[in-house]
Amino acid sequence: MKKTTRATNLSRRKFIVSSAAAGGGLALGFKLPFVGSAQAATAAGTEVNAWVVVRPDSTCVVRIARSEMGQGTLTGLAQLVAEELECDWKKVATEHVFPGQNLARKRVWGDMATGGSRGIRGSQDYVRRGGAAARMMLMQAAAEQWKVPVGELTVADGVITHAASKRSTSYGRLAIAAANLTPPDPKSIKLKDPKDWKIAGKPMKRLDTADKLNGGKVYAIDLKLPGMLSAAVKACPVHGGKLVSFDEAKVAKMPGVRRAVKVNDGAVAVVADTWWRAKTALEALPIVWDEGANAAQSSATIAERLKEGLTADDAFADTKIGDALKVIAGAPKKVEAVYSTPFLSHATIERMNCTAVVTADKVEVWTATQSAEGSLAAACEEAGLPLAAGEVHKLDLGGGFGRRGGTQDYTRQAVAIAKQFPGVPVKLIWSREEDQAHDFYRPISQCKLSAGLDESGKLLGMHIRVSGQSINAWLNPGAIKEGKDVRQLQGLWKEPGDAQFGYTVPNLQIEYAMRNTHVPVGPWRGVNTNQNGVYLECFMEEVARAAGKDSLEFRRELMANHPKHLGVLNAAAEKGGWGKPLPAGVHRGIAQFMGYASYSAAVAEVSVSAEGKLKIHRMVLALNCGHAVNPDQIAAQVEGSVVYGLSAALYGECTVQNGRMVELNFHTYPLLRLAEMPKVETVIVPTQDFWGGVGEPTICVVTPAVLNAIFAATGKPVRSLPLKNVKLA
Amino acid sequence: MAKLNINGKIRDVQAEAGTPLLWVIREQVGLTGTKYGCGVAQCGACSVHINGEVRRSCSVLISDMKPGDRIVTIEGLSATGSHPVQRAWAALDVPQCGYCQSGQIMAAAALLGKNPQPSDADIDAAMTNICRCGTYQRIRAGVHMAAEMVKKA
Known part of the structure; x- marks a missing residue:
């Protein structure tokens, strides 16, 4: 050398x-x-x-x-x-x-x-x-x-x-x-x-x-810099609305307040010596918004638009094998269902925050980011400086889940505020309410599925139509080719390797109708595999039952060409004791799905009381992520994915009224707590011939396994989430 | 001006009467191990001990504090991170992002202070803080492990 x-x-x-x-x-x-x-x-x-x-x-x-x-x-x-x-x-x-x-x-x-x-x-x-x-x-x-x-x-x-x-x-x-x-x-x-x-x-x-373990870790929200000021921000509660005016004089004499400042077109911030004082003054600040036409939108208007997309002519078919529509129409036995899932916020426990110092020729930010280069680009663009004039100090995140990716809205805001205080570090922290009101939510969607069976219960054809909002349309329009956004069909793709549909169906049509709303959307841990996993795997349960077959056996018969999908399904079934006796009142459900180049399957054990009270006792999850770099941390991710999935299944729902989000804190947007945590057993079955992801893949099988177990318990499918809105008795 | 006993030290703080203890601890005293999560006593990220009881400091006003109240934050739980709960948490790699764990540890330490050998039902009832990463299974195991350490000590 x-x-x-x-x-x-x-x-x-x-x-x-x-x-x-x-x-x-x-x-x-x-x-x-x-x-x-x-x-x-x-x-x-x-x-x-x-x-x-x-x-x-x-x-x-x-x-x-x-x-x-x-x-x-x-x-x-x-x-x-x-x-x-x-x-x-x-x-x-x-x-x-x-x-x-x-x-x-x-x-x-x-x-x-x-x-x-x-x-x-x-x-x-x-x-x-x-x-x-x-x-x-x-x-x-x-x-x-x-x-x-x-x-x-x-x-x-x-x-x-x-x-x-x-x-x-x-x-x-x-x-x-x-x-x-x-x-x-x-x-x-x-x-x-x-x-x-x-x-x-x-x-x-x-x-x-x-x-x-000792309070010593410094998250971005904990940062202290000499001479630092703190900022609290409020954006127009209606997405897309504009700031008209605010009356700074009303709060100027409140303790610690430095100034109230405009933050681009749609938000206002109060800057004070402490964040609590900034927030207190912001709440007292008279603000006039131009809410715009979006104020007429609500969950009902959005649901109508999605429903129209379930049968509209403008959908595109990403998968078209044989003639599913004709075969289903002529089949001796038909199954049809419409499913729906709501908007969800990420709800990281560390709020969005960023500290910025801007001078004439330099911008520096300290932030929690999943995209450090995105933070750099956002900071420099907002400061009006070249990339070489910026730097980003990354601090470990108090939760990310997709919220802190390329959008970097909070970094932009921090720079927009700090620009008005040259040379002074300004730490922007969002309140929980601001965080719930201005997320990039998991997109809302509905799904219409139909299947045709022959007399013996053999699956002849399946038609899946997803109608819902597109993440790419909001964040990355360039990824949509000729109006076709395949990303929303994640987990239902025909191509192997990443998020492949795991069954062989002789006549199969899988379509997406894009129906966008004024609500910002983005990736949410597991992204579209979560909704699509519920749609496919819960419907597969309905079809298996209509065919009079065992849920596991019915799937296995369709999976001979997908050995890795089948491998995790078998591993979950074996560890979960599929087919073995259960205590009285306890029922099992099973599901499999693929995402992030990894294969996942789950078996859930639940009981539903006479009053309709649900108890999730145990979940077994099998994961093939190719190579398992740290099995204990993989288990930790799987355990966490159960909690993330169950929070969504049981409680998760962000609704819209008068154009704005309704659920603004944890009393209306509940998350799973320890007492509701089932026993989780993780089975890692790495085949060591590929590299798959770990953080996200298993979430998508959690909810369908639980819903299928509820179906087993009650005899009725659950087709709409969250479960808090569903009467189980 | 108020005097607060935090982790055994008397601190003079300047805050309006309506200021939550959480923000006095974080912004006036400068101890940032106690976290802001929801501001409405739902998530427990701000849990501290006041006279040995676990309290959500985002919803305790500074004006409610009495002279002589003893406040303990995560920084004061043990001098060297050697509290049984901290040791158990380390042994089981409980934290993921870690942001809620100050509150979880304070809640667990308060539980064991009153009930050195808690059952699963006791843990269910006492450990109500939210963990968004989903570390509950290890938190439960951690409380049991810490209880074992207490028993053997």
């Missing part, structure tokens, strides 16, 4: 030089306040390559580009890097990277966006190569120092040994020499066979737990 003067190398060299002047261990060229953990804040060491910084004591600091919001990606990615690096897992620390630095270094850390359950599956290849390259450079440095062939060296736990000469040395001692070598070509690196993994694939403890 010889030194070159390539640009990437130069940039790396600059880091080393700038810190060498400081003496001692080599520090990074950019400052690291407030990032992630205590270890990160004191990080000082040698950057061997973009992914690995080695400190003199051989602690290996692994750089993490994806956002940590509880899903454990930080630990999983560190495991993958450490596995190839061959370092001592007990001496692994992590630090976040900065999107401004990523741009300046030609996106050396790749895509920083964290959504779609892509954190691990989307970066596993290059982070493992990053760890391996660092190991190779450290070993090369030892070989050059000892003047022996690198092939004679062995490495374990960050200690390199030359057995023949009985010499050994540590990563910490080699880091500076290694950093001066040219990195190997990533393509030439041979990665370990996962069968040989010692760190990855194991249930390692999370690296980020300690300061979550």
Whole structure:
């Protein structure tokens, strides 16, 4: 390995030089306040390559580009890097990277966006190569120092040994020499066979737990900067409405208040010395809105529009096999049903918030984001500055679930406010009510399904028509080709690999009719697999019962061509004891679905009392995510997905009246609590031949398994959510 | 001006009478381990102990505090993170995003303070804080594990 003067190398060299002047261990060229953990804040060491910084004591600091919001990606990615690096897992620390630095270094850390359950599956290849390259450079440095062939060296736990000469040395001692070598070509690196993994694939403890237990962890909402002011904001309660005026004089003399300011066209903020004072003054501030035509919209008008889409002519068919409509029309036995699911908010417990400092030539923000580069773009655009003039300090999220992705509305607002206080840090925090009123909600939809069976109960044809709002139409219109938005049919796709329909039906038609509303929509943990999973799997239950067949057997007969879908269904059925006796009054339901390149299935056990009271006793979930990087954290995600799914199934509903959202806090938007938590058993069945997601895939089978168990208990299908509106007795 | 006993230290705070204790703790005293979740005593992210009782500090006004009231926040639960609940939480990797966990830990510690060996039904009744990540299964296991630690201690 010889030194070159390539640009990437130069940039790396600059880091080393700038810190060498400081003496001692080599520090990074950019400052690291407030990032992630205590270890990160004191990080000082040698950057061997973009992914690995080695400190003199051989602690290996692994750089993490994806956002940590509880899903454990930080630990999983560190495991993958450490596995190839061959370092001592007990001496692994992590630090976040900065999107401004990523741009300046030609996106050396790749895509920083964290959504779609892509954190691990989307970066596993290059982070493992990053760890391996660092190991190779450290070993090369030892070989050059000892003047022996690198092939004679062995490495374990960050200690390199030359057995023949009985010499050994540590990563910490080699880091500076290694950093001066040219990195190997990533393509030439041979990665370990996962069968040989010692760190990855194991249930390692999370690296980020300690300061979550003592109040020490600094979330974005906890940030303190010298001279900081706080802002509370209110946008027009009707989506799309405009700010007309506000009477600042009425609140100007309230304690701590600095100013009331316009925030673009549709919102107003009060800025004060504390957030509580800002919020108190905002509530007292007289505001005049122009609510616009959307004020006439309600849940009823929206439902009518969706209902019209169930039979309208403008739908497009993403799947058309045979002639489903004709076959169903002529079938001896027909089943038909209409399902519906509501808008849902994300309800992260940490409110939307962002701290911004804007000067004439610079914008800096501290925020909780699933899209650090999106935050950078939003901040710079709002400040009217080029990307190179901005930086984003990422703090771990107090919940994300899709809310804190590319939209970055709260980052824009914070910058719009801070721009009016040049040089002063302003922390914007939304109230819970603002958060519920201005989310990017899970889209509302309805689904009409019909099926035809022959006399023996064999499925001849199926027709699925989804009518509802499009996420792409709101956030990413460019993704809609010729008016066809396949994203809303996620989980019903014919293509293998990501979210494939798991049954073979001889005549099959799957359609989508786009029916948009004035309510903003966006990805919500699991996105469209959640609604589509309910529609398909609950209807499949209705069809199985109409056919007079066992729910599991009926599905199995249609799944011979989909062995991985079938594999998880069988695993859930086996662990769930499908077909085995249950205590009196307890009933089972089953479901399978695919999303995020992973296969999921669930068995639920429920009872429904004579008064209609539902109790969910136990849920077994099976997941095939290909490679299981941290089985304990996968189980944690599955357990959490049950809670997320059940909150939606039991209570989740955001309704619209006079153009605005009705449920503004947790007394009207309840979430599942501990007493309602069923016992969850997770069965991970990784086939090790692909990389699938973990954070989202299992939610979509939770609700249909429960609804199918309710059907078994009551003899009646549930076709509309949430269950709080459904009488079960 | 009011004097508050927080984690054994007397603090002078400046706040209007209608200010919730939560915001005094976070913005005046500067202890940010106690979290804002809903502001209406629904989620429990702001749970603290007042005279040994768990209370949702977003709905306790500063004017309701009496001289001599002892307030304990997550930062004051133990000097070294060694409270049985904290140790159990670490052993089971309970937190995901962690944002609600200060409140969950304070609720669990208060439960064990009164009922060192709680049943599942006791845990159901006492642990009513919301966790959006969905860590309830591990919270339940964590309370039982902490109870075992208390028994052996």
